[in-house]
Amino acid sequence: MTPALLPRWLLPLAATACLALPAGAAVEEGDLPLEELRTFANVFNQIRQGYVEEIDDSTLLDYAIQGMLMGLDPHSVYLSEEAFEGLQETTSGEFNGLGLEVGMQDGYVTVIAPIDGSPAAKADLRSGDVILKLGTTPVKGMSLGEAIEMMRGPAGTEIELTIGRPGESQPFEVTLVRDVIKVASVRQRWLEPGFAYVRIAQFQSNTGPAVQKAVEKLATEQNIKGLVLDLRNNPGGVLKASVDVAGLFLDGGLVVYTEGRLPNSHVSFNAEPIDALDGKPVIVLINAGSASASEIVAGALQDHHRAVIMGTRSFGKGSVQTVLPISEDRAVKLTTALYYTPSGRSIQAEGIEPDIEVQRAKVTAYDDPRGITEADLSRHLDNGNGASDNAGKANTAARELQGSDNQLYEALSLLKGLTVLGLREPPPVLRPQSASAEPR
Numbered sequence: 001m002t003p004a005l006l007p008r009w010l011l012p013l014a015a016t017a018c019l020a021l022p023a024g025a026a027v028e029e030g031d032l033p034l035e036e037l038r039t040f041a042n043v044f045n046q047i048r049q050g051y052v053e054e055i056d057d058s059t060l061l062d063y064a065i066q067g068m069l070m071g072l073d074p075h076s077v078y079l080s081e082e083a084f085e086g087l088q089e090t091t092s093g094e095f096n097g098l099g100l101e102v103g104m105q106d107g108y109v110t111v112i113a114p115i116d117g118s119p120a121a122k123a124d125l126r127s128g129d130v131i132l133k134l135g136t137t138p139v140k141g142m143s144l145g146e147a148i149e150m151m152r153g154p155a156g157t158e159i160e161l162t163i164g165r166p167g168e169s170q171p172f173e174v175t176l177v178r179d180v181i182k183v184a185s186v187r188q189r190w191l192e193p194g195f196a197y198v199r200i201a202q203f204q205s206n207t208g209p210a211v212q213k214a215v216e217k218l219a220t221e222q223n224i225k226g227l228v229l230d231l232r233n234n235p236g237g238v239l240k241a242s243v244d245v246a247g248l249f250l251d252g253g254l255v256v257y258t259e260g261r262l263p264n265s266h267v268s269f270n271a272e273p274i275d276a277l278d279g280k281p282v283i284v285l286i287n288a289g290s291a292s293a294s295e296i297v298a299g300a301l302q303d304h305h306r307a308v309i310m311g312t313r314s315f316g317k318g319s320v321q322t323v324l325p326i327s328e329d330r331a332v333k334l335t336t337a338l339y340y341t342p343s344g345r346s347i348q349a350e351g352i353e354p355d356i357e358v359q360r361a362k363v364t365a366y367d368d369p370r371g372i373t374e375a376d377l378s379r380h381l382d383n384g385n386g387a388s389d390n391a392g393k394a395n396t397a398a399r400e401l402q403g404s405d406n407q408l409y410e411a412l413s414l415l416k417g418l419t420v421l422g423l424r425e426p427p428p429v430l431r432p433q434s435a436s437a438e439p440r
Contacts, residue, residue: 040064044060044064047060048060062078062080065078065332066078066143066145069332069334070104070143072334072335073319073335074103074104074105074144075103075104075317075319075321075333075335076321076332076333076334076335077104077143077144077145077332077333078143078145078330078332078333079145079323079330079331079332079333080145080149080330081329081330082145082149082152083145083148083149084329084330084331085329087323087331087333095152095180095181096152096153096154096155096178096179096180096181097151097152097153097178097179097181098118098119098120098151098159098176098178098179098181099114099115099117099118099119099120099121099179099181100113100114100115100118100120100125100151101113101114101115101235101236101291102131102144102147102148103144103317104144105130107140107141108130108131108132108139108140108164109130109131109139109142109144109147110128110129110130110131111125111126111127111128111129111130111131112127112235112289112291112315112317113127113233113234113235113289113290113291113315114126114233114289115181115183115201115202115235116183116184116199116201116233117184118179118181119176119177119178119179120176121233123174123176125161125163125174126165126289127233127287127288127289127315128165128166128288129163129164129165130163130164130165130166131147131161131162131163132162132163132164132171133160133161133162134147134150134151134159134160134161135150135159135160137150151178152178153178154178155178155179155180156177156178156179157177157178158175158176158177158178159175159176159178160173160174160175160176161173161174161175161176183201183202183204184201185200185201185202185203185204185206185207185210186198186199186200186201186207186210186211186214187199187201187214188214188215188217188218190218190221190222191228191401191408191412192398192412192416193222194222194223194224194225194226194419195224195225195226195227195228195412195415195416195419196215196218196224196226196227196228197227197228197230197408198211198214198215198218198227198228198229198230199230200229200230200231200234200245200294201233201234202234202235202236202237203234203236203237203238203241203242203245203292203293203294204237204238204241205238205240205241206241207237207238207241207244207245208240208241208243208244208245208247208248209244211244211245211248212244212248212276215227215248215276215277216276224277224280225280225281225415225419226280226281226282226283226415226416226418226419227277227280227281227282227283227415228282228283228284228285228408228411228412228415229249229282229283229284229285229297229307230285230408231284231285231286231290231294231297231298232285232286232287232289232290232311232407233287233289233290234289234290234291234293234294235289235291235292235294235315236291236292236293236294236295236317237292237293238293239256239269239293239296239320240269241293242255242256242292242293242294242296242297243255243256243269243271243296245297246271246296246297246300246301247271247272247274248274248275248276249275249276249277249282249301249306249307250271250273250274250275250300250301250304250306251273251274251275252270252271252272252273253270253271253304253342254268254269254270254271254300254342255269255270255271255296255300255342256268256269256296256299256300256339256340256341256342257269257339257340257342258320258337258338258339258340259337259338259340260320260336260337260338261336262336262337265320265336265337266337267337271300280419281307281308281415281418281419281422282301282306282307282308283307283308283310283411283412283414283415284297284298284301284302284307284308284309284310285310285311285407285408285411286298286309286310286311286312286313286314286352286354287311287312287314287360287407288312288313288314288315289315290311290314290315290352291314291315291316291317292315292317292318292339294314295314295315295316295317295318295339295347295351295352296339296341296347298314298352299341299342299345299347299352300341300342302341302352302355303341303342303343303345304342308355308356308414308418309352309353309354309355309356310354310355310356310357310358310407310410310411310414311354311357311358311407312354312357312358312359312360313351313352313353313354313357314347314351314352315351316347316348316349316350316351317347317348318338318339318340318346318347318348318349318350319335319337319338319339319348320335320336320337320338320339321333321334321335321336322334322335322336356410356414358406358407358410358411360406360407361406362403362406363402363403363406363409364403365399365402365403398412
């Protein structure tokens, strides 16, 4: 193809390729592939001249970029103006949409995790669900950015999703109403007196300080004997936030490191010597919806033997994406490195295996009708310990938790066991005094 037939935007690229390759020279690493560029330019020109509908050069170039990235891993995508704005909104914690973290798998948009309190979470969409249609439009062949743009929209508008769920023979439809998704990154509460619970829904830029503030607030209310850190269905987010969160429970040391082809992709991230709980036991809950930054935190605490990881195997997204702006309003999100835990384990396509596997299940407690104790008998003697009904209230709360969230119930049970082993002091030795005894 002669330069006259090349689109104007391809001329500098072709010229660079020609300068890089002397006549008859072989293509070496680092050189632009001249023959492949000629083929690309020829195909481009054939489409713009002969396709049944006229397509402007800018649109055709967008298609070409999308095609290049679709041939890579599921997380390397071209961010159009709308998708670029959506990415910035997501990391800031507020956007309009359905509340789904999604990725591409085998050409289909697959749910990584629903966001807490979102329309998707209320509709019981789950990690691993495959979106087959958006409205009447099949998703197969659609780019991830295009699918995200279709799911976004003004609050109050409806969209029907056709979902394929692993283990179910037939797809099903669900109608969701778009809403303003306000991602509350961190929530905290007490499970029982002394046993704290911190939930991280997504790793945003301010998540590290927010978790520290949550722990400090709990500590001012009462002594923390142990803590459950809930990372289930947390799709990840900002890398620095995961390093900050892991560092809150570590006394220094390596949190995660990355490796890639470029020299600047070899980076290590270390924790500050903080340990906000001063060695108190920690249980981390994960599941198949725990991805990326969640896996970094779980892997670091597991490798440092600082926490017990409980639940089910995590998602396995161990790749690093770098957002590379190509204009003021467009960018390319490109996978540039892989994450490794402090012991050198790759998270990619492997995930974090829990120390104790607990599947999510519906548990019903069995009440023994014959379970009568001394305290149930009329005219029973008081023990003189001044015991209140706090223990009964705690038992009732635990039974309710067992029925609503068995994984969290098991985490609390283990946490209490670790506390008993690690914090119990021997009882004082008291000698009985006899009223008739005389001093000797």
